[in-house]
Amino acid sequence: MTIILNKAAKVLQGVTSLGNRKGLTPLLFVLPTSSIMVILVFYPIAAGIIYSFTDMTQYNMGNQFLSPSWQLVGLSNYLNLFNPATPAGHRFWSVTGQTAVWVVGSVFFQFSIGLGLALLANKPLSGRAIYRAALLLPWAVPTYVTAFAWKWLYNSEYGLLNMVLTNLGLEPINWLSHPQWAMFSVILANIWLGIPFNFIVILGALQSVGHEYLEAAVMDGANRWQRFRYVIIPLIRPVLQTALLLGIIWTFNQFNVIYLITQGGPNYSTEILVTYAYFEAFTHWRIGLATAYTTVTFLILLAFSVWYVRSLRATERLT
Amino acid sequence: MPTRTSALERLLSHLGLTLATLFALLPITWVLSTSFKKKEHIFSTRLELIPPEPTLENYVNVFTMQNGIFWRWLFNSFLVAALTALLAVLLAAATAYALSRYRFRGRRVLMFSFLIAQMFPGAVIIVPLYQILLRLGLVGSFVGLVVAYMTFVLPFSVWMLKGFFDTIPEEPEQAAWLDGASAWQAFWYITLPQAAPGLAVTGFFSFVNAWNEFMFAMTLMSRNETYTLPVGLRTFIHQWDTDWQLMSAATFLVTIPVLFIFFRAQRHLVGGLTLGSGK
Numbered sequence: 001m002t003i004i005l006n007k008a009a010k011v012l013q014g015v016t017s018l019g020n021r022k023g024l025t026p027l028l029f030v031l032p033t034s035s036i037m038v039i040l041v042f043y044p045i046a047a048g049i050i051y052s053f054t055d056m057t058q059y060n061m062g063n064q065f066l067s068p069s070w071q072l073v074g075l076s077n078y079l080n081l082f083n084p085a086t087p088a089g090h091r092f093w094s095v096t097g098q099t100a101v102w103v104v105g106s107v108f109f110q111f112s113i114g115l116g117l118a119l120l121a122n123k124p125l126s127g128r129a130i131y132r133a134a135l136l137l138p139w140a141v142p143t144y145v146t147a148f149a150w151k152w153l154y155n156s157e158y159g160l161l162n163m164v165l166t167n168l169g170l171e172p173i174n175w176l177s178h179p180q181w182a183m184f185s186v187i188l189a190n191i192w193l194g195i196p197f198n199f200i201v202i203l204g205a206l207q208s209v210g211h212e213y214l215e216a217a218v219m220d221g222a223n224r225w226q227r228f229r230y231v232i233i234p235l236i237r238p239v240l241q242t243a244l245l246l247g248i249i250w251t252f253n254q255f256n257v258i259y260l261i262t263q264g265g266p267n268y269s270t271e272i273l274v275t276y277a278y279f280e281a282f283t284h285w286r287i288g289l290a291t292a293y294t295t296v297t298f299l300i301l302l303a304f305s306v307w308y309v310r311s312l313r314a315t316e317r318l319t
Numbered sequence: 320m321p322t323r324t325s326a327l328e329r330l331l332s333h334l335g336l337t338l339a340t341l342f343a344l345l346p347i348t349w350v351l352s353t354s355f356k357k358k359e360h361i362f363s364t365r366l367e368l369i370p371p372e373p374t375l376e377n378y379v380n381v382f383t384m385q386n387g388i389f390w391r392w393l394f395n396s397f398l399v400a401a402l403t404a405l406l407a408v409l410l411a412a413a414t415a416y417a418l419s420r421y422r423f424r425g426r427r428v429l430m431f432s433f434l435i436a437q438m439f440p441g442a443v444i445i446v447p448l449y450q451i452l453l454r455l456g457l458v459g460s461f462v463g464l465v466v467a468y469m470t471f472v473l474p475f476s477v478w479m480l481k482g483f484f485d486t487i488p489e490e491p492e493q494a495a496w497l498d499g500a501s502a503w504q505a506f507w508y509i510t511l512p513q514a515a516p517g518l519a520v521t522g523f524f525s526f527v528n529a530w531n532e533f534m535f536a537m538t539l540m541s542r543n544e545t546y547t548l549p550v551g552l553r554t555f556i557h558q559w560d561t562d563w564q565l566m567s568a569a570t571f572l573v574t575i576p577v578l579f580i581f582f583r584a585q586r587h588l589v590g591g592l593t594l595g596s597g598k
Contacts, residue, residue: 030429037436061450131336140581148570152350158362160366255441260533278445287446304438
């Protein structure tokens, strides 16, 4: 009986696919979410790009009571920004350079430490579940809590780090009030934050590597390094690439860690593109300049996102 | 592994993993220790990991300061996070279902835009979004904050739920169609109940994301009694000094529910982010 019903279902499935699965139905299903996304994400992105060609400030941006009176100024915000001779341009290039240091410094160590730990944990060890839980902890903690915790560790007088240094008879360090140390400090906190994701994703990939490949490599006389380099790495390469790209995108976007630990200081030395755009928008209210920053940010992220999507497609088609 | 691991190798692995574990636990342990210390032990240059005279007074102070404003922040955070999670799951489920089951024009573009939308930080859209909310009179209201949170929880929820729907067999729906059910009925009565665990996990993550969000909350909420926890806790930081004892107790308190949810649902998150490319 069930077999017959199943058969009937299979036959009718063709009919229903034609009748039910085309046309308006799916569009009605996706309509609410899609329209919200258009209004709340894609319109603001477009509006931001337009604002970057205007002289918008808090006075002419308009509100409930006042109609907007800003004007188009062409490329002037960008010309200002890209010209290192102007104050705005000088700031832009140093913030961009700091963003590069921040991303490269954070992601390099997050990734390599995560990879190293995953390799260490990828063997039968007692207490592996405990390591796993403890190493995941930094990912579970809210980033604003992470930022507060590190800010406390870095406290110049009563922070743990300087207390350890002075107890060892060493000079305390101005973790947050010296420009180079401040950059080092926010990067260290961000490395701490990013290790768990890399660790867990890479460990998952390592555990999925089939024994047969490794056994075949052993039979062919491959040593440990050769097995790692020529068998394991090519097999988990898509995962490594995805983890790396997500790490870059997330670090590039990381607002909380910097804003809450140093607020971009001292003297703008730890500002990155997203924090500085926020500062220009909501402290100086120079909307035109701020949106020029966000547009540059948008374009850089778009490039990385397209790369990320490609890397996903390489292994699993977006069906 | 085909090769045996030597005792030395295991020892070195334990050593490396233990060091990393200590590093991972250090900041949180230090905050936890601070939260049980008396003020005179916090602001002392003696290095003490175990509080010399452990006390609960910091926790009591967190709950009683400024006429119990912490309860208010807690309530605000909970309200905003719960509304965000509910709305996200409700709206995203139908979309994720259609993306999983139907092949229609524009489907790939839609999926691509949901994926891309997750990559853009709030900082890119916050200025125009702020203006939209200003014009609607929603700046400073919880509704406005929930609306702002939709920008990042919706795309995330759609992708996560699509993954869950992909794993649910289609046969029961087809049987329902045979019985004359509409597409909506098949979705609502047949598939949605089966996706309950997925809906719960997605809801939990949306809740946690909203609970942890700081930038939108700081920008949109300007009155003390409308603060959510991250914005409220920031008032402990003053220009030249910080109430580290209150900060430590409060951050530990707000982290507990997040840890609980995270460790229960973490497995699904990794799969969702890499789209199972590890398989």
